[in-house]
Amino acid sequence: MRYFxxxxxxxxxxxxxxxxxxxxxxxxxxxxSLIGANGAGKSTTLRAITGLKRASKGEIWFxxxxxxxxxxxxxxxxGIAMVPEGRRVFPHMSVRDNLLMGAHTRKDKAAxxxxxxxxxxxxxxLRERLRQNAGTLSGGEQEMLVIGRALMTRPKLLLxxxxxxxxxxxxxxxxxxxILEINREEGVSVILVEQxxxxxxxxxxxxxxxxxxxxxxxGASAELLDNAHVRALYLGG
Ligand code: ATP
Numbered sequence: 001m002r003y004f005x006x007x008x009x010x011x012x013x014x015x016x017x018x019x020x021x022x023x024x025x026x027x028x029x030x031x032x033s034l035i036g037a038n039g040a041g042k043s044t045t046l047r048a049i050t051g052l053k054r055a056s057k058g059e060i061w062f063x064x065x066x067x068x069x070x071x072x073x074x075x076x077x078x079g080i081a082m083v084p085e086g087r088r089v090f091p092h093m094s095v096r097d098n099l100l101m102g103a104h105t106r107k108d109k110a111a112x113x114x115x116x117x118x119x120x121x122x123x124x125x126l127r128e129r130l131r132q133n134a135g136t137l138s139g140g141e142q143e144m145l146v147i148g149r150a151l152m153t154r155p156k157l158l159l160x161x162x163x164x165x166x167x168x169x170x171x172x173x174x175x176x177x178x179i180l181e182i183n184r185e186e187g188v189s190v191i192l193v194e195q196x197x198x199x200x201x202x203x204x205x206x207x208x209x210x211x212x213x214x215x216x217x218x219g220a221s222a223e224l225l226d227n228a229h230v231r232a233l234y235l236g237g
Pocket of ligand 1: 013014017018036037038039040041042043044045195
């Protein structure tokens with residue numbers, strides 16, 4: 001069995017099927033990307049993994065244990081953290097307090113303080129803005145903040161939903177670099193959902209292409225970057 005396996009997931013919204021038997025799996029320490037058009041089911045796959053939307057069929061296994069019936073709030077203590085699409089920061093709270101919200105279920109004060117330090121070392125832009133309200137940050141900084149907040153839960157597996165959405169190319173590059181660093185230096189496995197297929201395939205080892213609720217194609221990211229179908233449909237030729 002692999003480190004993470006979702007087997008044959010099906011999900012419906014009010015009887016309308018959104019996923020038809022999606023399977024994904026990977027080993028510890030990998031970055032895998034999930035690409036596909038609008039409405040293909042990428043966010044739904046992440047919601048099914050975190051239990052925010054229950055699959056009607058299928059199984060999810062993480063570190064050798066079945067997790068598809070575990071309540072979403074319990075998955076955090078198993079080491080799974082999700083950063084949803086849309087950068088939901090608490091706009092009227094400081095950057096520091098936003099980060100600490102990620103640790104609100106933890107009681108280990110000393111470890112929380114050292115995690116905060118480590119995260120601020122990784123995101124110097126956040127350190128410079130520690131007392132500023134989160135609502136005043138740029139889009140890229142807010143993305144760093146929500147990723148930093150997720151890291152405060154000490155995840156082993158990070159699910160990122162469209163981290164590059166609406167960001168300028170240079171900022172996308174910063175975010176991509178940060179995702180790679182977090183993966184390499186902290187050993188966090190990542191499932192990366194992206195509309196920016198090129199970025200996602202560049203930083204991941206393996207990719208899945210979702211097409212109307214099914215995995216249309218999967219393979220090593222380097223091969224997908226070269227694949228004619230992927231190039232035509234998802235990489236702008
Ligand atoms: P996007 O990039 O636009 O977020 P996506 O690939 O993440 O697209 P999903 O958001 O997972 O796609 O949507 C998959 C399908 O499920 C779509 O047909 C969508 O309309 C439908 N869907 C998603 N969320 C809901 C919901 N809360 N209620 C009803 N249908 C939904």
